[in-house]
Amino acid sequence: MLKAYKYRLVPNRAQREYFAKTFGSVRFLYNQMLADRKAHYELYKHDKKLLYAIKLRTYTSFKQEFPFLREPDNLALANAKLDLDAAYQTFYKHGAGFPVFKSKHHSKASYKTNNQKGSIRILNNRIKLPKIGFVKFKHHRKFNGLIKSCTVSMTPSGNYYISVLVEQDGVPWIPAPHKIGIDLGLTDFAITTNDAGFSEKIANPKHLEKAEKKLKRAQQRLSRKKEGSKNRGKARKVVAKKHEEIANQRKDFLHKLSHKIVHENQVIVLETLSSKNMMQNRRLAKAIASVSWSEFTRQLEYKALWLGRTIIKADRWYPSSQICSACGDKGSKKPLGIRTWTCIPCGTDHDRDINASRNLLSLTL
Incomplete structure (x- = not known):
């Protein structure tokens, strides 16, 4: 069973700067890949064979053109690409709105990263994140299980939160009266x-x-x-x-x-x-x-x-x-x-x- 636990982060100044850069990089890459998809469709929409035969740019190829994308966690960028894929699937299969560009002032500031061989772990009241190290957080709820991923976000009021996705055993079934x-x-x-x-x-x-x-x-x-x-x-x-x-x-x-x-x-x-x-x-x-x-x-x-x-x-x-x-x-x-x-x-x-x-x-x- 997958279950998410949300905590309040207390980053220092250097960590807040890193988060700001990562939020911006993820948003920028998402917009670039969306623009790339739209341009690709407009160019080849009259030729279905070419439309599906010619592959789109990978997210890693944007790092060569925009060197600042090498600074944040690579998995955060990979998840931005997956988010765009999911937005397209939701549009085609479930009739939701067409994916739109993310705004610096109106879109949610967040990024997602995955746990790879202990790259995310908790030690007392600190949580280790890729490329940034240990960050203080309000560890008010304990859990047992394997950390799969986490999502760091910032509210408009300037508060930071982390949602930790954990794979754990289900709760023993106890019938209610x-x-x-x-x-x-x-x-x-x-x-x-x-x-x-x-x-x-x-x-x-x-x-x-x-x-x-x-x-x-x-x-x-x-x-x-x-x-x-x-x-x-x-x-x-x-x-x-x-x-x-x-x-x-x-x-x-x-x-x-x-x-x-x-x-x-x-x-x-x-x-x-x-x-x-x-x-x-x-x-x-x-x-x-x-x-x-x-x-x-x-x-x-x-x-x-x-x-x-x-x-x-x-x-x-x-x-x-x-x-x-x-x-x-x-x-x-x-x-x-x-x-x-x-x-x-x-x-x-x-x-x-x-x-x-x-x-x-x-x-x-």
């Missing part, structure tokens, strides 16, 4: 009901909304700074730190909640939501983007895979909030504004969201 149905919302982030009949509403922490006032002030200060000035650079970093703080709070909440649910339940039923379509509603777009339903679902899925849990996704058109969980009567359509209702055939009073979670739970039976 419950099954659970989860209805997702905006006022309450999640409404759950398990097979013991316990229902719970988990409040939406609204990290963005709570920090919006301070974020707005920071953005206003940034807009008043002169373009290219040092003060503008400082103000930009303040805004970036605010955004990073909000993102970290959101991730912390989602990880803790998904961890709890996966460890307590053997079968988890989720409703299928199309966030992209729902964000067409301008009044709700920001709230839907902030609540991160898709990220929560993603976390549940991979954590369930680790622990041998079962994830069931309800059909997209399954009317979980319209059906009476007591007698199964659908009745008339209930608009979104109706939060409580009484089933006419059986007389059961329903909370709309709890009723939906109960209906989702019934899909496990």
Whole structure:
């Protein structure tokens, strides 16, 4: 099983300079190879035989033309080439967007390198990386297994992180006692009901909304700074730190909640939501983007895979909030504004969201 562990790096000045050069070299090589592919296609697109017969330049050939590419780790450049290949495959096979050029100011600053015969290893609170040696890092989580690769990245706020990919044995399977149905919302982030009949509403922490006032002030200060000035650079970093703080709070909440649910339940039923379509509603777009339903679902899925849990996704058109969980009567359509209702055939009073979670739970039976 492959598992990634993310840590905070604490590089010194020389190491920060090396990282900056490597980020730039990887970005430059990616753009050069993308431009080379586009030019190759334009030149031979009318002759399919030549288009596939004439090979593209290898990433190593660019080192002769651009000597500065010899400074960073060679595997970082090799992985840039693989990233471009993967982008093309995703475009052709899965209909994603065509690969675009990386920007110095808008693309993520990162590079990936591989472990070859112990070129990456951990010693106490330091991690050894190719061509740079040992770098201090916050070693807050231990692991057992073989390090396969690692990805070094820098956030817009200037913080450095390393994600270490480890090959390790799977976790011993221990069955969980419950099954659970989860209805997702905006006022309450999640409404759950398990097979013991316990229902719970988990409040939406609204990290963005709570920090919006301070974020707005920071953005206003940034807009008043002169373009290219040092003060503008400082103000930009303040805004970036605010955004990073909000993102970290959101991730912390989602990880803790998904961890709890996966460890307590053997079968988890989720409703299928199309966030992209729902964000067409301008009044709700920001709230839907902030609540991160898709990220929560993603976390549940991979954590369930680790622990041998079962994830069931309800059909997209399954009317979980319209059906009476007591007698199964659908009745008339209930608009979104109706939060409580009484089933006419059986007389059961329903909370709309709890009723939906109960209906989702019934899909496990």
